[in-house]
Amino acid sequence: MxxxxxxxxxxxxxxxxxxxxxxxxxxxxxxxxxxxxxxxxxxxxxxxxxxxxxxxxxxxxxxxxxxxxxxxxxxxxxxxxxxxxxxxxxxxxxxxxxxxxxxxxxxxxxxxxxxxxxxxxxxxxxxxxxxxxxxxxxxxxxxxxxxxxxxxxxxxxxxxxxxxxxxxxxxxxxxxxxxxxxxxxxxxxxxxxxxRTLSEREVGKALDEAFGEAGGLIVVATFASHIQRVQQIVEVADAHHRKVVVMGRSMERNVEIALELGLLHIPQGMRVMPARMGEYHRERLVVITTGSQGEPLSALSRLAVGDHRYLSIEPGDTVILSSKAIPGNERSVSRVINHLLRRGARVVHGKVSEIHVxxxxxxxxxxxxxxxxxxxxxxxxxxxxxxxxxxxxxxxxxxxxxxxxxxxxxxxxxxxxxxxxxxxxxxxxxxxxxxxxxxxxVGDVVLRDRRLLAEDGTLVIVVGIDHATGEVVQGPDIISRGFVYEDESQELLEEIKQVVVDLLPTLDKEILAERALVAVRIRNKVRRYLDRKMGRRPMVLPMVLE
Missing domain, CATH: 3.60.15.10 (Ribonuclease Z/Hydroxyacylglutathione hydrolase-like)
Structure with missing residues (x-):
């Protein structure tokens, strides 16, 4: 094994x-x-x-x-x-x-x-x-x-x-x-x-209770693969005389697969296509959608910020998150909940109801x-x-x-x-x-560089030198991205320029003849200086011109 x-x-x-x-x-x-x-x-x-x-x-x-x-x-x-x-x-x-x-x-x-x-x-x-x-x-x-x-x-x-x-x-x-x-x-x-883990049927009871307390539109977000959960939502919606709308690309795809295989049952005439929702009173609809993990491009996230082409959340609507936040997604889920609350929705989720097992x-x-x-x-x-x-x-x-x-x-x-x-x-x-x-x-080295860029930004140093004397004939020019705001940090940038200017005459002619070696010396010198002065280690990218 x-x-x-x-x-x-x-x-x-x-x-x-x-x-x-x-x-x-x-x-x-x-x-x-x-x-x-x-x-x-x-x-x-x-x-x-x-x-x-x-x-x-x-x-x-x-x-x-x-x-x-x-x-x-x-x-x-x-x-x-x-x-x-x-x-x-x-x-x-x-x-x-x-x-x-x-x-x-x-x-x-x-x-x-x-x-x-x-x-x-x-x-x-x-x-x-x-x-x-x-x-x-x-x-x-x-x-x-x-x-x-x-x-x-x-x-x-x-x-x-x-x-x-x-x-x-x-x-x-x-x-x-x-x-x-x-x-x-x-x-x-x-x-x-x-x-023991609770039975899936316990979710049906919690859904029935939440539906009974809802007055406006009901939106239920769950995993697209959880067809048993979708079946329970359909059954509870039917019991409360509501029609269902399936929304979200992966949810629509999986529902169609399950219907084709006879593994999901939606009573005839109960399903409403998203484009026809406007023909029905909001309090008669249940939207089954994706986005329970706060995915930024999901249907629920778009609803939460008022960016959905067919639907909007209004005060008095109920949004049910019938899932548990996967570790690492807690912030995204919390952000969506806050957006929904700002729009006046009542949000039901796992911390306040047994809405997921x-x-x-x-x-x-x-x-x-x-x-x-x-x-x-x-x-x-x-x-x-x-x-x-x-x-x-x-x-x-x-x-x-x-x-x-x-x-x-x-x-x-x-x-x-x-x-x-x-x-x-x-x-x-x-x-x-x-x-x-x-x-x-993409390997570990690339990920390390991406983390470095995200945490401390990057500093590009463009300098032209006479490789025979080490004299600066162009620059140094400093370009900062994600490190410091250039307009407000001119004094610091001038100090970095001076570090480069002071370094070059001290290098041997053999090193000056090799641009790659000059770039390494500039990078190391500037990084040590910034680490000592600010406690930060941006990605330093020297560009040495002859």
């Missing part, structure tokens, strides 16, 4: 299972950048290992359709061998939409499966097991090869009352436990949370999964190190031997056999940054 992503961070889930000279890949996820990854759109796992061993790959198995499990496929598909890609109807529906948008659909061999279907891929046999999660079509995988069976849970919780009626398949998990499971690789996202198992459910499967070895996956350790501690408290638990991070090689568990040599791993259409063109 080789995690290339998802062990040590939340997101970027990608795991290799290998037996002799054959392997299968589970999930191809991405991760969204943190605030220090300036200009980066998404983060992918480094797949150097897969490129080197590509001939061994038999198939790709997708557990569900969230971006952190399928999102990297469109970026990495060309770098992977063409093998079958398996997933449930909703998962492949989301994948197809992404591939079609980029003209890559013909490059992928997609094969649809249902829960309890078994797929043979080389020496591996993989069975899809129904679980409950915050997206339709989520499954765990029972991966069997001659060495034994591994249960890879994917993301899950154990919801006794799922909106789509598809129950967690306790029977099959228990059956595998009875047969004997070599290892359990289990979702650790909520391993620090005691108790997690899709991940808390400690009691994680323990239940462990007791069903009864594995010989346990490996916590899908989470930061703190989540993996919390999950390990939970399993230790259930009596599992410490020697049969492996807490590992990306790149680890966990060798599993009936004879024992051991860690092998790490494989190549890391992160690949996507900036616009460039995949892997």
């Amino acid at each position: 080789i995690p290339l992503g998802g062990c040590g961070e939340v997101g970027m889930n990608m795991t290799v299972y290998r037996h002799r000279e054959e392997m299968v890949l589970v999930d191809v996820g991405l991760m969204f950048p943190d605030e220090e990854m300036l200009g980066v759109d998404v983060v992918l796992a480094d797949i150097s290992f897969l490129r080197e061993q590509g001939r061994e790959l038999q198939a790709i198995f997708l557990t569900h359709g969230h971006e952190d499990h399928i999102g990297a496929l469109v970026y990495l598909l060309r770098d992977l061998p063409k093998v079958p890609i398996y997933g449930t109807a909703m998962t492949l529906g989301l994948v197809k939409a992404k591939l079609r948008e980029l003209g890559l659909l013909q490059a992928a061999e997609l094969r649809q499966v249902e829960p309890r279907d078994r797929v043979v891929a080389g020496r591996f046999e993989v069975e899809y097991l129904q679980v409950t999660h915050s997206i339709l079509g989520g499954c765990s995988l029972a991966i069997t090869c001659p060495a034994g069976t591994v249960i890879h849970t994917g993301d899950f919780k154990i919801d006794p009352h799922p909106v789509d009626g598809r129950l967690f398949d306790t029977e099959r998990f228990r059956a595998y436990g009875d047969q004997g499971v070599l290892a359990l690789c289990s979702d650790s996202t909520n391993a620090e949370n005691p108790g 997690s899709g991940h198992a808390a400690q009691e459910e994680l323990a239940e999964m462990y007791r069903l499967v009864r594995p010989r070895y346990f490996i916590p996956v899908h989470g930061e190190l703190r989540h993996l350790v919390a999950h390990r501690d939970l399993i230790l408290s259930l009596g599992h031997p410490a020697k049969d638990i492996a807490v590992v991070e990306d790149g680890a090689v966990v060798e599993l056999s009936p004879r024992g568990l051991r860690l092998g040599d790490e494989v190549a791993h890391g992160r690949t940054f996507v900036d616009g259409k460039g995949v892997g063109e």
